[in-house]
Amino acid sequence: MPDAESLAQARRGYVAAAAGCGKTQLISEAVASHPTGRQLVLTHTHAGVDALRARLERLGARLGGYSVQTIAGFSLSYASAFPRASSLASAKPKSQDEWKSVYSGLAAVLKLPAVQKVIKSSYAGLYVDEYQDCTKAQHGLMMSVADLLPTRVLGDPLQGIFDFGDNDPVDWEADVKEKFQSVCSPDEPRRWAGKNEVLGAWLKQVRTSLINGQPIDLRHAAVRFVDTSRSVNPLLAVGVCQEVASQNPDDTVVAIHHRPQQCHWVANKLNGRYSCIEPIESGELLKFAESLASGNGAQKASAAIEFAGKCMTVAAPMLRGAQKTILKGGKPRSTKAELAGPLAALDRVVSTNDLVNVAAALEVMKEMPKAVIYRRELLDESLRALREYDPAKHQSVADAFWAVRNRTRQMGRRIPRCSVGRTLLIKGLEFDHAVILDADALSAKDLYVALTRGCKSLTILGKSPVVQFAAIAA
């Protein structure tokens, strides 16, 4: 493939690629084409890392010819290796500010000639995927590495959906197009080839419309559009998800909503058939960890019930009364047989104030009749952290949770067959079928990300069949 070759030969090249147009394949082929040396391949998410690794393996790329890492992981590994130069605040960054110190630390470390020598000894070149998701700080780091190594960046400005809060993402025009030479702009909809080529062709048109700020009619032959403007039944979306999952029992399905609570609600209503995709830096996990950090056994028992309510059905509503009694210092009793186990487990939490018993209580609640877990990742990770917590090893309960989460970050996770998530959490992932639950609420870029997730079918729920946005520079 000539594109891969020219990419491999570029000293400072960029590729603006439409979604599903073989960007992963392009990087992998380019990386695999280097006969010697090791290429550093960076991306943002561990899912992205896994996908690139899998593709490189499939291509039979030379072992030792590449190292695929997240930008965060790469930055942390170097910043923490030289703590004096990086003045790293924490070797286990958790907050946004701590991560900022990782990047500013790496910037200082990369100024050291000795470290530059290490980089040059380690790698023959750099590839950065999903470049549109780089912050300005990350971009600065990549430019420092670009002074040492041939550097190629790939991305899609239309999928740059991290422009919120104080993320300060890279400016495609000023930071990419002016600093790098264009190598190619693949727009052949490969993801849909042989699966749903009509959809692929339509998405190519949608892209053009988005770039030009033209209206988009969602009622296209390639799409199932469900008009929700006249429906007041919130379960309509649940029904559609149910249907798509049932009709395609062997395929992967993703349901997309822009609000997390809505994702959880839908998952809840789907009775565990769909699982929520959780952010790695899960605020809910942190909150749970902190609620367990201090306080007496009664408070921990209450926190366990509260948390169960976030992950599963049945337990929390049935234990509301018991929770109140426990918090008042009483010992809840019930004649209901199914509550005997949970109450005994909670009582052990109250009397021992031990985190292992919190985990045991959650296990018991999980086994209650008819209980369905719809945020399995959240629950499983908590149980893991509670069991692994060791005051000798961890500074705090939150530290144990962070360690578990960080391991997942490193190891990657298996995405359930049917998932619910926000665009931020599913971007870069590929599914057979996608269901967009709130097309009207999405921004242009979020919509583009959502539209391009499913390769066999696309179902859109929305109040207006025609949407239009301001033009996007690409």
Next chain:
Amino acid sequence: MRLCHLKIERFRGINSLEWTVRGDFLCFIGPGDATKSTILDAIELALSARRDHAFDDSDFYESDTSQPIIITATLTQLPESMISDSKFGRDIRGWSEESGLRDEPGEHDEPALSIRLTVDASLEPEWTVYNERTAEPRYMMARDRQAIGLMRLGASIDRQFTWNDGTVLSRITGKVEELPRLLAEAARAARGSVAEGAIKTLADAAARVQELGKKVGVAPRKIFGAGLDLRRVNVGSGGMALHDGNIPLRRAGLGTRRLLAVALQREIIKDGGITLVDELEHGLEPHRLRSLIDVLRPVAGGEGQPSAGQVLMTTHSPIAVVALDAAALKVVRTKDGATRIIDIDPSLQNLVRAAPEAFLGRRIIVCEGKTEAGLLMGLDRSWADADVAYTSFAYRGIVPVDGGGAQAPSRAVALAQLGYDVAFLGDSDRPTNPTPEQMTAAGIKVCIWDGASNTEDRFARDLPWGAVKSLVALAAREHGGDQRIIDMIRGRIAGGQVPAGAPATWVDAEPLRAAIGAAAHANDLFKRIGLGKEVAAVVAPCLAQIPATDLAAKLASLRAWVTSDA
């Protein structure tokens, strides 16, 4: 690759050593038990890929195993493979000539890697990459250490002339596909060539075994015979050895083998390995020793290029010392387990050339000139001959050296600062710089003649008249006969009147003694080391007769220093 820093804790005779290495071509000198070889051993154990050294309690300082042996060797000019972040790239430390070793590289530092060998009471060696900031040990495998390319030119060089795994020869050769097959064929041929029954006495013995076997019920499947057991005969690649004609190279002279091993080493380690050489002079005639030094001397790389490799040696040879620069010489000193490696100031370069032996001893008597040095060497012999209880300079590691006249006092101080135990023997006819007081303050035993005197003057004034005349006779023999001596004396005697007749007939007189001393000093009559023995043979027997003289008193105090083992 070069060693830039070395730290040894509790290894054999070294309780502690910390050394910042400057230079690529360095030679340890010092007295026999200064732990020079222990330093090379430590470097080798820390950096070589071999794992066959079996540690025992005696490897611990004073055999105390309660605390581990720790040897930390820090390297710079590292190969890319080693500082790749897939190996130890993130574990690097920083090094520069100006700042030395730092745990994290600074702005002007090059990458350095500290390799640490730890041996605790379990006696299991463990190699790690060390820095202060990583708690988790990063293990270093033998194959990682292989890349350091360390070679020791020591006892086991013969292995280098075989195609054994890891030898220079096998690395030069590379992989030879058909070698195993050829070797197997050779083995079979060997087996075939020693046909059963070919050696009669062996066949007889085999038959006897067969008979004995019958008695205990062991029946042979065929018949017992003597055959070559190929597992006992080395026909592996290790059995392939370099030959000169029919003679395996291991039978060549030691010097030849050492030179050749160095040449091989130089060939393989183009990017600069570390070579350790024990007893540089071992097995070599002087001219080959010099050529070994030339072969070893690292070839300087081009502009801004690191030199190719580093060589660390030990020697006891003055020839080697002369052939090396003062900057290359490192004096090793150990006191109560505290080992120091001391640089030799470039100002001592001349002394290195002039008196290389000085640097090989433990104690040095810096003499003003050759007259004094010769006298002392001669006295040492005389004293030893006369007194069985007297132990010689050689035994005590004492070296008298010619300090080179006016420079002698400053050289004495410089040597004292290098850690040598120094005595000074010199004249008082000119002021010394540094002063005798400064020399004493530097820890030097100072022997300077009373008054404004020199050695020849002291001979002439203090010795019995007969001995003075013997010295005059010696001078006459050495310097062209009596008349020459008389001519030398003439201008120096008060009144200008030299006694008539041959010197042997002269009568003792104060002015004559003064003139003889002055003439001998001015004309360097005894200024030859070789003459010292004969001078001493005259002087030594007299000393007991003239205890009150300055000559006898100063030499007695020097003898006391010699025998004191300070």
